[in-house]
Amino acid sequence: MINRRLWAGMGVGALLLVTACSTQPTEAQGTGQRSASPAAPAADPTRKGPTGVDEKAASPNMKLVANVPPSGALNGPEAWGTDLAFQGDYAFVGNYEGFTIFDISTPAKPSMVSQVVCPGGQNDVSISGDLLFVSVDDVRSDETCEAGLGGVPSADDWEGVRIFDVSDKARPKYLKSIATSCGSHTHSLVPGKSADTLYVYVSSPGPDRGSTTCEAPHPDVSIIEVPVKDPERASVVAAPDLFPNAKDEGVEVSGCHDITAYPEKKLAAAACFGDGVLLDISDPVKPKVLQQLRDTENFSVWHSATFNNDATKIVFSDELGGGATATCTSQTPKTKGANAIYDLKDGKLTRRGYFKMPREQTSTENCVAHNGSLLPIPGKDIMVQAWYQGGVSVWDFTDSDGPKEIAYFERGPLGRSEGMLGGSWSAYYYNGYIYSSDITKGLDVLEINDPLTDPAKKARMEEFNVQTQVGY
Known part of the structure; x- marks a missing residue:
């Protein structure tokens, strides 16, 4: 999460400002530079205690096959790597300073195609056809890539969703910005009833009293309608209240x-900070609340949700501490900062088991449940998940009451000079490999070889946005 509005007082410095919006290919593309394949980390399936600074560890069935370190303007003290999206042979990787497009046609040797400098946390990304959608949840002084962080509230302040044309992957073009209430922390794409229309569900925290972009109250989500053939006409068409009884x-x-x-x-699952919400999205512009969940004993921040393939289960994750604190120590209960598995039957959710990454981390490592995705395996419920400095975990929740880890990869704590935040922000399975966006280390490519996950290697996707699930 790492949202400055929510935890600016937790010791995180101001965003390093970048005052250029560059959409040109980097030198790496022109020279054909490719990352080297690192040596596989030493496997230690019995490890329970912390590893040393930057020491790699993995289960025997998981190995790191490539790493592309941060570069250029996306390699500053707080140029943090964020979310991922995929299309064909390309990976789109968000960063607080912009985004990067990688050619992953050879997963063990990903190469940079272009890098766009356009600051605005978190810069989470989604791809649809030629359009790349980017979330901005920092108040900017205006909507341009040259804007700085907003200071004294002004009528020109902006936060929301940016749209880029990426038909030419080497030269993305900034098309349009859409202001949304309280910005866009994350977003999800929902297809319209025809291929000519796409909807963007915008999630954002708030309110921020005194702000011009995030006024109270804030019980709703913004829905952007995008005419696919004329995306510059995109606009907010609805803002449904998901909590009509809250007042x-x-x-x-x-x-x-x-x-x-x-x-x-025709379903969606919303993680709404204090609540989990099950939605009927038969009409994408008018989502209906089917059930609202609250668990004040175990959940602090309802962070994200993952359906299993047949939509008979939902995994809700809790981001205790907002992604900035160490919640994978022995002092934190296993039901906090973890995943809760809910069975979904006859339109109702019932809580079953919990899963938390099992390896103890140090008190200096920010570690908590974060972004993951379901592996495309018929008849099994297996997902890969990021845990910040807890690394990447692959776990099986086919048995709702008895989830278990089957593979992992992690690095040891950051060195003192590297700052206070690190680790895997997002870890997703795409066409045979796991791609992890590490906050400070760049793009990792991991390979898992295990009888339980081998069936996933047969699946091929042409486009993959984790927040828009598809069946297989």
């Missing part, structure tokens, strides 16, 4: 952090 109940809601849509099932 009567005396509860102050803070918007949503993440929404995962499953269009084939």
